Amino acid sequence: MADLITVEDPDDPRLSDYTGLTDVELRRRREPAEGLFIAEGEKVIRRARDAGYAMRSMLLSAKWIDTMRDVIDELPAPVYAVSPELAERVTGYHVHRGALASMQRKPLPTAAELLTSARRVAVMESVNDHTNIGAIFRSAAALGMDAVLLSPDCADPLYRRSVKVSMGAVFSVPYARLEGWPKGLETVREAGFRLLALTPDEKATVIDDARPHRLDRVALMLGAEGEGLSTRALRAADEWVRIPMAHGVDSLNVGAAAAVAFYAVATGRPGA
């Protein structure tokens, strides 16, 4: 059972995992370096725990202690009970979900490891918006993608905002970072995947016509909101696919495009 420790000093060094949570740049550097990430709110904390992440500590306001009692009872780590005011002073914002946990990262698998058992993978290039990363993981989980591969410059799926938007799907969909880009795509091809690049380019095949749900192994490549996939990524693909768009519309947002494309490549769809 966890030690339940009441903390009243915002400078207490035991709270250092939780300081300056609104400083994105700081946290982006600190969290991977220190091997931690922050889970926020009861549901997300439970999902992180259920996915096998170890907890370093929790920070709770008093009224959340009862709700989290079962988690606390099993926890071999300290729980800091604080007032909402102190939570705000430490983190930099009003923690309306009332519960934060500092979780220990796990070593990421390699892409090659993930690819041995996967059949449907999403490959993201330069998606560095935390909201988009989270939304894409949520759709990937719901629509049956087996894994996500990230180019080296993609944002961190375990950043607080990504975790929250994903509703914890970043814990359930395994992911890896490719080493080198687009060179890392070779690993994917060598594992037997057909690389489909999603692009609005008129020269691309309409995605259903490519019959991607009939392919044994599909890696669906997605670029960032706005620019889309880079020329070198497009060159490295086996085939370009597009979602048919109504006249005069630029494009779907990356979250919507990803959801449609995941749906289109899902195995077991009828017809076509």
Place this chain on the structure above:
Amino acid sequence: MADLITVEDPDDPRLSDYTGLTDVELRRRREPAEGLFIAEGEKVIRRARDAGYAMRSMLLSAKWIDTMRDVIDELPAPVYAVSPELAERVTGYHVHRGALASMQRKPLPTAAELLTSARRVAVMESVNDHTNIGAIFRSAAALGMDAVLLSPDCADPLYRRSVKVSMGAVFSVPYARLEGWPKGLETVREAGFRLLALTPDEKATVIDDARPHRLDRVALMLGAEGEGLSTRALRAADEWVRIPMAHGVDSLNVGAAAAVAFYAVATGRPGA
């Protein structure tokens, strides 16, 4: 050509269309009552104009005057040139897109009018999040939905945030409000539409199995994030359809679900 008027007093009554833009509750009441809405940023302002909305005025910081010169030259309405500081004092936020326009609303068509020529319509129940409304319009435009029908309690598609997230798609996809809910759905059925209710319920037909892209006229009903469609809305539908979900996932977010469903009902898809 517009009068270009330099304004230096934040309390100048000519700027009243732009006051308190960050006060959502205030603006939600004021804008429909006063028959205006706010377009933000060059692209969105141009799209509103191209869609035939009349401009009441523009509010520009000096460096945007050249960029908007062609719009100004044709405009039979005043253009207020202000400093970025004054723009912030009036609106309540730092207007980093530098250009705002107050546009005149147009009378909405009735649902019956829209339904005469449409074949694919989205029907939204109680979607009162401005970001979600905007995202759904953007996907509706891209994926070829002909019109959107709103339950009486849906949020305003012309609210600034909705307009922005939609990338102006709220100007290009015609929409109407149903009178009465779910009673208003009768109008839709009488116009020859099959009412498909999107739900995660296991009893629903997998959406592709319902072969919705083969139907002549489809009205796809969507509920709000979280709750989904109400029981009475589900009862009023002709058929329930669901997007197949991977095991253990609650659901897609409403924007992703809408995009997938719009794709599934689009005419002209191959196969199935």
